[in-house]
Amino acid sequence: MDWTAEAIEALRTLWAEGHSTAEIGRRMGISKNAVVGKAHRLNLPARPSPIRRESEARATVAPAAATAAEPVAAAEPVAEPQPLPVAPAAAPAPEPEPVRPALTTLPPATQPIAPAAALAAPRPPAPARRPAPPPAVVRPFQRRGGRSCCWPIGEPGTPEFRFCTAEAIPAKPYCPEHAAVAYVKARDRRDDAA
DNA sequence: CCCTGATTCGC
């Protein structure tokens, strides 16, 4: 992975949106290790990890017991998924800001934003048999302003195939993260080009 | 088993 400014920006954006490391990796065509490794090096804010290593286990338990208070009671502002898929990021945000609070958070991990999720959708409230299968439309012409990212995802012809639904950068056919992949700086390309 | 994220450490 060559971490161009665009790639880093894409990583920051996706990270700030709360996507899982694996999801970010999938979107950027890299491994989740690469994502988490880079995120770590960039000092991006750690997100709730399922695991606790020794050091932090002690750090968490000891002081909590010492204070005897209930810090946990009032503190759980974990980012709530918000329904409205607004622009993931303003196009060329020059600010070095690590996190943009104004960003609309998307539903994490379980169902990112892939429309394909609808195909494999769980159907909890299905008491009886379902005669009509869910719409197989992968990406209806939902061009809000006509600027959905047209980055292809998956193998064409397979059920998983779909297009990215993020909003494209103005004047470009791709969203920020895919633009990062699609447009490689000439400078960066020169030594590995064709 | 699948998933998650964090850290380690050879490169």
Next chain:
DNA sequence: GCGAATCAGG
């Protein structure tokens, strides 16, 4: 700096 391997939890 990079990221696979590994760890650790759900």
